[in-house]
Amino acid sequence: MRKKIRVHRDLEVYQRAFDAAMRIFDLSKSFPREERYSLTDQIRRSSRSVCANLAEAWRKRRYEKAFISKLSDSESEAAETQVWLEFAVKCGYMRRDEAAVLYQTYDGIIGTIVGMITHPETWVIGKTR
Numbered sequence: 001m002r003k004k005i006r007v008h009r010d011l012e013v014y015q016r017a018f019d020a021a022m023r024i025f026d027l028s029k030s031f032p033r034e035e036r037y038s039l040t041d042q043i044r045r046s047s048r049s050v051c052a053n054l055a056e057a058w059r060k061r062r063y064e065k066a067f068i069s070k071l072s073d074s075e076s077e078a079a080e081t082q083v084w085l086e087f088a089v090k091c092g093y094m095r096r097d098e099a100a101v102l103y104q105t106y107d108g109i110i111g112t113i114v115g116m117i118t119h120p121e122t123w124v125i126g127k128t129r
Contacts, residue, residue: 008058013112014051017078020105021047024081031093039091043084049077050109057116062125068117075113078106 008014024047031040057070085103088094116123 008055011054011058013109013116014054014058016105016112017047017050017054017074017109020081020102020109021051023102024085027094027098028088031088035091035093039084039087039093043081043088046077046080046084050074050081050106053077054113061123064120064124067124068120071113071117075110075117078110078113082106 003010005011021044024043028040028043053070053074057067057074060066060070082103085094085099085106089096089099
């Protein structure tokens with residue numbers, strides 16, 4: 001039996017995204033100082049934004065189009081995070097194996113979000129469940 005989802009923090013996809021964002025935060029602490037306002041800032045912002053947009057989507061689920069729009073934003077931020085992971089590896093700031101695990105995690109997050117976008121009736125308040 002599935003656990004009832006009462007708040008966005010109960011969403012399994014939110015939990016995975018939050019954990020991944022915290023892992024990125026920890027790993028990005030070792031990035032060079034000259035990257036502080038570019039790569040470090042960008043990868044932290046996009047990874048955190050996945051979670052923030054999921055939380056907003058959860059609160060907007062009374063309105064299907066608004067819900068889907070915020071989920072789409074979250075999906076985009078997850079894909080952006082994958083790009084920054086690629087840059088971190090190419091620049092030698094992150095080990096390929098560490099980045100690969102995170103990249104795959106974001107593939108899974110994106111897949112879940114796309115599933116939510118494809119079947120909003122499961123999530124939107126007032127729709128048949």
